[in-house]
Amino acid sequence: MASAPSKLYADDVNLVVVLLDTNPFFWSSSSLSFSQSLSHVLAFFNAILTLNQLNQVVVIATGYNSCDYIFDSASDLNRSYENGRMPVMSSSLLQKLEEFLIKDEQLSKEEPDGRIKSSLFSGSLSMALCHIQRVFRSGALHPHPRILCLQGSPDGPEQYVAIMNAIFSAQRSEVPIDSCYIGAQNSAFLQQASYITGGVHHKPQNLDGLFQYLMTIFATDLHSRSFIHLPKPVGVDFRASCFCHKNTIDMGYICCVCLSIFCKQHKKCSTCGGCAGQKKRGQMCDCRLEILHLSP
Amino acid sequence: MTLEKILFQPHNPKSAGKLDVEFRYIKGQKHTKEGSNKPPWLNLTNNQNGSFIFEFENYSDLQDCRDFVGKVLAKSGEVSEKPTVAHPDVQLSAAEMELRIKLLQEDSELQKLHKQFVLSGVLTEAEFWATRKKLLDREASKKIKQRLGFKSAMVSDIKPSTDGRTNKVTFNLTPEIILQIFAEKPAVHRAFLSYVPNKMSERNFWTKYFRAEYLHSTKNSIAAAAEAAEDEELAVFLKQDDILASEARKKIRRVDPTLDMEADEGDDYTHLPDHGIFRDGSKEMTESQNELYKRTLSQDINRHAAVVLEGRAVDAEFEDTKAVAEALAQSKRESSNKGEPDGDTNRERLDRLSRMTEIEDLQGSNNLPLAPLCIKDPRDYFDSQQANALRTSRDALGGTEQIKCSLSIPEVYSSLRESISSIKAMGWKEPIVKPEAAHQVFDALTNSISNTKHNIGKNPQESVLDRLPRKTKEELLHIWTSILELLKHFWASYPITTSYLYAKVNRLKDAMSNIYPQLEEIKGSVPSEFRHQVSLLVPPMHQALDAAIQHYEASMQKRSTQSGEKPNGYV
Numbered sequence: 079m080a081s082a083p084s085k086l087y088a089d090d091v092n093l094v095v096v097l098l099d100t101n102p103f104f105w106s107s108s109s110l111s112f113s114q115s116l117s118h119v120l121a122f123f124n125a126i127l128t129l130n131q132l133n134q135v136v137v138i139a140t141g142y143n144s145c146d147y148i149f150d151s152a153s154d155l156n157r158s159y160e161n162g163r164m165p166v167m168s169s170s171l172l173q174k175l176e177e178f179l180i181k182d183e184q185l186s187k188e189e190p191d192g193r194i195k196s197s198l199f200s201g202s203l204s205m206a207l208c209h210i211q212r213v214f215r216s217g218a219l220h221p222h223p224r225i226l227c228l229q230g231s232p233d234g235p236e237q238y239v240a241i242m243n244a245i246f247s248a249q250r251s252e253v254p255i256d257s258c259y260i261g262a263q264n265s266a267f268l269q270q271a272s273y274i275t276g277g278v279h280h281k282p283q284n285l286d287g288l289f290q291y292l293m294t295i296f297a298t299d300l301h302s303r304s305f306i307h308l309p310k311p312v313g314v315d316f317r318a319s320c321f322c323h324k325n326t327i328d329m330g331y332i333c334c335v336c337l338s339i340f341c342k343q344h345k346k347c348s349t350c351g352g353c354a355g356q357k358k359r360g361q362m363c364d365c366r367l368e369i370l371h372l373s374p
Numbered sequence: 375m376t377l378e379k380i381l382f383q384p385h386n387p388k389s390a391g392k393l394d395v396e397f398r399y400i401k402g403q404k405h406t407k408e409g410s411n412k413p414p415w416l417n418l419t420n421n422q423n424g425s426f427i428f429e430f431e432n433y434s435d436l437q438d439c440r441d442f443v444g445k446v447l448a449k450s451g452e453v454s455e456k457p458t459v460a461h462p463d464v465q466l467s468a469a470e471m472e473l474r475i476k477l478l479q480e481d482s483e484l485q486k487l488h489k490q491f492v493l494s495g496v497l498t499e500a501e502f503w504a505t506r507k508k509l510l511d512r513e514a515s516k517k518i519k520q521r522l523g524f525k526s527a528m529v530s531d532i533k534p535s536t537d538g539r540t541n542k543v544t545f546n547l548t549p550e551i552i553l554q555i556f557a558e559k560p561a562v563h564r565a566f567l568s569y570v571p572n573k574m575s576e577r578n579f580w581t582k583y584f585r586a587e588y589l590h591s592t593k594n595s596i597a598a599a600a601e602a603a604e605d606e607e608l609a610v611f612l613k614q615d616d617i618l619a620s621e622a623r624k625k626i627r628r629v630d631p632t633l634d635m636e637a638d639e640g641d642d643y644t645h646l647p648d649h650g651i652f653r654d655g656s657k658e659m660t661e662s663q664n665e666l667y668k669r670t671l672s673q674d675i676n677r678h679a680a681v682v683l684e685g686r687a688v689d690a691e692f693e694d695t696k697a698v699a700e701a702l703a704q705s706k707r708e709s710s711n712k713g714e715p716d717g718d719t720n721r722e723r724l725d726r727l728s729r730m731t732e733i734e735d736l737q738g739s740n741n742l743p744l745a746p747l748c749i750k751d752p753r754d755y756f757d758s759q760q761a762n763a764l765r766t767s768r769d770a771l772g773g774t775e776q777i778k779c780s781l782s783i784p785e786v787y788s789s790l791r792e793s794i795s796s797i798k799a800m801g802w803k804e805p806i807v808k809p810e811a812a813h814q815v816f817d818a819l820t821n822s823i824s825n826t827k828h829n830i831g832k833n834p835q836e837s838v839l840d841r842l843p844r845k846t847k848e849e850l851l852h853i854w855t856s857i858l859e860l861l862k863h864f865w866a867s868y869p870i871t872t873s874y875l876y877a878k879v880n881r882l883k884d885a886m887s888n889i890y891p892q893l894e895e896i897k898g899s900v901p902s903e904f905r906h907q908v909s910l911l912v913p914p915m916h917q918a919l920d921a922a923i924q925h926y927e928a929s930m931q932k933r934s935t936q937s938g939e940k941p942n943g944y945v
Binding site for chain 1: 786789797798
């Protein structure tokens with residue numbers, strides 16, 4: 079729920095919740111090394127914090143098996159990680175990140191080959207939204223929140239439903255989701271997220287200049303977006319994944335009752351259990367998914 | 375006049391008598407109701423107040439013809455092509471037709487689609503409206519279902535107009551006034567039914583009635599009694615209304631004693647003068663024989679109020695008194711039949727109570743208790759479809775490639791942790807980003823932003839469509855909505871199980887093939903500066919149509935290989 083305007087600070091104060099992709103499988107095969115990207119990203123965080131004294135940054139790591147908060151600029155715990163080589167905040171972030179990776183590794187288990195090695199994007203998105211809701215209800219004045227996703231892993235179709243739910247709740251709370259995709263292919267989920275919530279999506283062409291992309295596009299606060307021109311994507315990939323196999327499809331069958339999407343015709347809908355002897359309910363009909371899109 | 379000729383040649387329905395009428399001249403139509411004993415007739419009235427009556431073989435043909443004529447009339451004289459040989463499916467009521475026509479008139483987009491598909495035979499009426507039930511329901515609920523009640527003013531107490539010169543006074547009676555008079559004075563009603571037209575003419579009847587009214591107004595009961603003695607019919611008007619009296623008594627008996635413990639026969643006073651209150655506490659003996667002829671103002675007002683509150687029993691759309699009288703008598707008979715059995719009065723009373731608590735005609739339409747589905751208008755997503763055109767080319771290169779990772783799990787994690795330790799040890803790279811790289815990125819971004827600004831418009835909310843000239847934009851959007859409509863019906867017809875669906879799919883496929891040349895035409899007619907944008911918008915439409923036609927051809931092939939023997943191609 080959006081808060082009353084009187085609770086907000088001046089126009090350009092932002093709370094940026096960053097979802098940082100720490101999927102080891104992606105980073106091990108990416109053209110940009112993790113340490114290089116970290117230096118770009120950490121400098122970017124500092125830049126945001128210098129843009130306005132009241133800006134806040136919260137970083138959530140999107141791991142392969144779990145997600146966790148690794149940095150909160152508003153907390154006082156940052157002091158304990160002193161390291162002469164770099165700013166205090168960055169070193170605390172790195173420390174926490176390392177601890178997170180250790181925990182994440184411990185959670186991993188052997189998996190069959192062939193599974194798309196995607197990160198738990200739905201989990202971190204949900205955590206971000208919960209944090210933002212907590213900020214809304216904190217009672218004190220708070221800044222405009224927005225979410226920035228730095229993703230490189232491919233989309234995991236099994237997370238489609240959870241991600242769509244999170245996107246719709248972000249839309250309802252009026253929280254824009256920006257996304258910067260540094261992977262190889264295109265991410266349909268990120269495009270849809272930015273399109274629906276009114277954020278900006280960009281896929282950088284030249285990863286050496288990642289910092290420049292971040293500063294030019296993603297450092298813009300919400301108020302300035304009304305007069306600063308940001309790159310607009312040519313179009314959005316609206317494909318969905320089917321509920322039964324989690325494959326990405328663009329033509330499929332939809333249950334008339336609960337609108338779940340399936341790639342093959344079923345007698346009974348597995349989501350709403352419709353059909354129950356009555357011909358009308360739960361009966362399947364073809365619909366071209368590309369055309370229809372649901373909204374809350 | 376033969377049936378076939380009229381159906382198939384609407385512009386010039388030829389008949390044995392060489393009847394040649396263009397629909398331009400047809401103003402309206404009336405028809406006999408099914409279920410009555412009259413033969414199926416369709417009556418077309420033309421401009422010069424003449425009319426043509428067509429007799430049909432049966433009622434379903436009448437319906438078809440009526441639908442068709444209705445459609446043509448709704449398009450206000452537009453000449454259409456071959457009429458739809460409509461499936462004799464759902465028989466539409468006149469109200470339903472009216473709703474559809476109204477919806478079509480209000481929404482021009484809908485009307486264009488309707489004209490394009492239904493009148494050219496691609497879709498039938500029923501199919502077109504099948505997905506639009508919600509619109510129709512909304513329209514239906516807008517109509518007010520309440521009936522107009524009686525006026526509070528005592529219309530029955532009319533003043534005549536006088537002609538200054540002669541002694542004549544003229545009363546103006548309208549059916550509304552007559553209805554009120556009959557409702558308030560059931561004795562007059564009964565007299566009308568029995569006397570007119572047997573004993574006296576209507577004019578005579580009303581003359582006597584007004585004479586009686588005059589006598590009442592003079593409050594001269596002696597004169598009233600005298601005249602009543604002479605003229606027996608006049609006496610009817612002058613006496614107390616005995617029907618009212620008996621009704622009042624019946625009502626008293628029906629009062630629920632558990633609710634009103636004091637009610638008894640003494641409460642039966644509405645029809646008595648002065649509410650049955652006697653002056654000076656005693657009956658005046660001298661007036662006894664004239665008491666019958668007295669009537670007080672309070673009586674009149676009470677009776678009128680009671681009638682208004684009862685509500686209107688019949689809709690006063692009548693042209694003559696006889697019809698009014700009969701309708702009222704009919705409704706009274708029905709209501710008395712309902713109330714007859716005394717054993718049932720209890721149940722009836724409870725029924726009435728439960729009905730009284732809900733005022734049905736004030737309730738809104740009973741919509742689903744669920745939250746309505748909000749499906750976005752597909753037209754909003756039109757310009758975003760361009761991505762799909764680009765996507766297919768990129769997908770061909772291996773879109774679903776997974777991350778090729780040959781390392782094991784511990785290895786990948788450790789490599790990640792190494793990077794972190796290295797950055798911790800070394801600090802940030804100086805500089806974080808090379809100036810050339812930054813410069814190049816910045817240039818590229820600004821270029822692309824200014825390009826899109828040039829192509830799409832300054833306003834970030836603007837879309838490609840808004841930059842095109844209005845006519846082109848409308849044409850494109852119209853083609854897009856027609857494609858969506860066709861595809862909706864097309865995909866809904868699969869799997870094909872009946873020959874009806876088979877024919878429908880064929881029709882739809884032909885209509886879809888016709889869209890390609892339309893798109894080409896638009897592309898050609900656009901001025902050159904917009905040609906590029908239009909060519910970007912067209913491929914997704916082609917894609918959608920191509921996919922559908924491919925599916926159609928594949929299923930046709932499958933069918934022809936599977937069922938060589940069956941000529942109709944049933945699955």
